[in-house]
Amino acid sequence: xxxxxxxxxxxxxxxxxxxxxxxxxxxxxxxxxxxxxxxxxxxxxxxxxxxxxxxxxxxxxxxxxxxxxxxxxxxxxxxxxxxxxxxxxxxxxxxxxxxxxxxxxxxxxxxxxxxxxxxxxxxxxxxxxxxxxxxxxxxxxxxxxxxxxxxxxxxxxxxxxxxxxxxxxxxxxxxxxxxxxxxxxxxxxxxxxxxxxxxxxxxxxxxxxxxxxxxxxxxxxxxxxxxxxxxxxxxxxxxxxxxxxxxxxxxxxxxxxxxxxxxxxxxxxxxxx
Amino acid sequence: xxxxxxxxxxxxxxxxxxxxxxxxxxxxxxxxxxxxxxxxxxxxxxxxxxxxxxxxxxxxxxxxxxxxxxxxxxxxxxxxxxxxxxxxxxxxxxxxxxxxxxxxxxxxxxxxxxxxxxxxxxxxxxxxxxxxxxxxxxxxxxxxxxxxxxxxxxxxxxxxxxxxxxxxxxxxxxxxxxxxxxxxxxxxxxxxxxxxxxxxxxxxxxxxxxxxxxxxxxxxxxxxxxxxxxxxxxxxxxxxxxxxxxxxxxxxxxxxxxxxxxxxxxxxxxxxxxxxxxxxxxxxxxxxxxxxxxxxxxxxxxxxxxxxx
Numbered sequence: 001x002x003x004x005x006x007x008x009x010x011x012x013x014x015x016x017x018x019x020x021x022x023x024x025x026x027x028x029x030x031x032x033x034x035x036x037x038x039x040x041x042x043x044x045x046x047x048x049x050x051x052x053x054x055x056x057x058x059x060x061x062x063x064x065x066x067x068x069x070x071x072x073x074x075x076x077x078x079x080x081x082x083x084x085x086x087x088x089x090x091x092x093x094x095x096x097x098x099x100x101x102x103x104x105x106x107x108x109x110x111x112x113x114x115x116x117x118x119x120x121x122x123x124x125x126x127x128x129x130x131x132x133x134x135x136x137x138x139x140x141x142x143x144x145x146x147x148x149x150x151x152x153x154x155x156x157x158x159x160x161x162x163x164x165x166x167x168x169x170x171x172x173x174x175x176x177x178x179x180x181x182x183x184x185x186x187x188x189x190x191x192x193x194x195x196x197x198x199x200x201x202x203x204x205x206x207x208x209x210x211x212x213x214x215x216x217x218x219x220x221x222x223x224x225x226x227x228x229x230x231x232x233x234x235x236x237x238x239x240x241x242x243x244x245x246x247x248x249x250x251x252x253x254x255x256x257x258x259x260x261x262x263x264x265x266x267x268x269x270x271x272x273x
Numbered sequence: 274x275x276x277x278x279x280x281x282x283x284x285x286x287x288x289x290x291x292x293x294x295x296x297x298x299x300x301x302x303x304x305x306x307x308x309x310x311x312x313x314x315x316x317x318x319x320x321x322x323x324x325x326x327x328x329x330x331x332x333x334x335x336x337x338x339x340x341x342x343x344x345x346x347x348x349x350x351x352x353x354x355x356x357x358x359x360x361x362x363x364x365x366x367x368x369x370x371x372x373x374x375x376x377x378x379x380x381x382x383x384x385x386x387x388x389x390x391x392x393x394x395x396x397x398x399x400x401x402x403x404x405x406x407x408x409x410x411x412x413x414x415x416x417x418x419x420x421x422x423x424x425x426x427x428x429x430x431x432x433x434x435x436x437x438x439x440x441x442x443x444x445x446x447x448x449x450x451x452x453x454x455x456x457x458x459x460x461x462x463x464x465x466x467x468x469x470x471x472x473x474x475x476x477x478x479x480x481x482x483x484x485x486x487x488x489x490x491x492x493x494x495x496x497x498x499x500x501x502x503x504x505x506x507x508x509x510x511x512x513x514x515x516x517x518x519x520x521x522x523x524x525x526x527x528x529x530x531x532x533x534x535x536x537x538x539x540x541x542x543x544x545x546x547x548x549x550x551x552x553x554x555x556x557x558x559x560x561x562x563x564x565x566x567x568x569x570x571x572x573x574x575x576x577x578x579x580x581x582x
Contacts, residue, residue: 010385014400018404021403022407024415025407025415086297087297088575094298096298105575106567109512109515109516109566109570112536114556114560117539117543117553121319121549143308150305173286179290179293207411208413210412228414232420232526233526236421243414244410244411247414251409251410258402263395
């Protein structure tokens with residue numbers, strides 16, 4: 001590496017940037033333990049708002065609804081996204097491939113209001129023409145989330161697919177393995193870590209989405225971001241601070257486990273070679 | 274002879290392979306055709322309709338009258354957008370705010386990515402997780418955090434008052450400043466990541482050669498590092514700029530009455546005024562504005578996904 005001084009502009013910016021990213025979240029966590037309802041006053045340590053949070057039936061049922069939708073969306077997005085990744089990384093001369101690649105990368109940057117509006121118009125049109133979906137709710141949110149999450153899964157999985165050594169797959173095929181069996185026995189275990197991280201990414205994206213879900217949902221289905229949004233629109237609420245602290249805790253825990261597993265695998269590879 | 278060749282195990286495998294390829298291609302293709310492309314066609318169609326009090330609240334564009342298809346296309350929505358200065362101001366406001374926020378992200382994000390790419394391999398993994406972690410927590414809640422910080426009774430004002438920098442609370446929440454800050458905060462990880470990915474692949478021998486030939490480190494940066502990381506800068510900027518133009522949550526929570534952004538206007542047309550045709554034409558014009566950045570991003574992304582390691 002080129003000489004790296006211990007003190008440099010970019011290092012200072014990195015520290016400042018990380019502070020910028022983390023301080024607001026830290027503030028939320030600290031204020032979730034504030035006994036007072038107001039942000040301006042510190043009235044002592046209290047876990048009162050956590051109790052309030054767990055007694056709020058509306059929030060609890062919204063959490064359950066969001067978790068279900070996120071689970072189903074992430075699972076379907078991994079299937080579709082992996083298929084797309086295969087086409088992108090392996091099928092160089094497939095007709096229609098350019099169209100597929102445009103359709104899979106566009107959701108990465110598409111403004112959410114446009115995606116939400118367009119899918120709602122589709123569901124309304126479908127209900128008129130074929131009578132389904134009669135009610136908008138979980139199923140329509142699931143379709144919408146699956147569609148935009150697939151794009152992210154495709155990016156994650158195709159990055160991994162490009163690194164896979166294809167000679168093992170070719171050897172398996174030469175020895176008489178069918179393409180399907182080769183996929184399940186050779187390719188799948190190799191790309192499994194990418195599938196897991198793609199699934200987790202899709203899960204968090206679905207859990208987090210407010211705009212698209214607001215467009216395609218009906219009166220029956222209220223997801224967690226919708227409840228949070230309607231409550232924070234009115235101003236700062238300590239109950240939401242408590243919820244924020246719990247979400248940050250959960251995500252940090254999963255990130256820590258991921259980091260630990262990655263480091264362990266790296267160590268094992270180092271000692272193996 | 275041909276039949277004999279066709280029945281060899283080799284040909285059977287080729288046919289099986291072709292069949293599998295078609296299935297692998299067909300499933301996501303049909304899904305995206307139905308749930309991504311067709312919806313846009315519908316938005317386009319309904320943007321040429323007019324609003325009526327009905328379910329659904331728009332006039333059909335195609336209708337069957339006496340066994341003939343009649344097409345009623347009206348451009349009144351587009352003319353309406355042009356005639357009302359509110360919409361033009363909203364488009365201009367969105368592009369301006371998104372542009373400034375993208376610039377802020379780039380100025381903070383590039384040095385961050387640079388420092389990350391130069392850290393030790395073990396440190397890189399930790400830093401990468403640290404930059405990504407906020408984007409895995411709730412977007413809504415991260416925007417909401419700034420409401421408590423920037424408010425008149427908020428943390429920042431209290432701090433500045435206590436320090437004696439200001440004598441009365443500054444109005445920061447519900448201003449365009451808060452919106453730019455919110456966008457820069459929420460989208461920063463998406464700027465850092467592509468630039469980091471790009472910088473980490475940079476061939477260090479080029480930098481060593483430059484320094485051997487007597488280049489100063491700043492000159493090396495301008496002459497080599499920055500031009501070679503162009504792809505990462507473009508990808509990061511597009512990942513911030515395009516969604517920021519259509520952003521709804523941030524202007525709604527952090528912006529004020531004078532914050533005009535097109536995502537918010539579209540939302541209000543749709544949910545408050547229930548004018549679906551106008552909302553659709555707003556979406557079409559927004560897409561037209563974003564077409565060049567989207568194509569730019571797609572070119573980059575397609576190249577990334579097809580490159581062979």
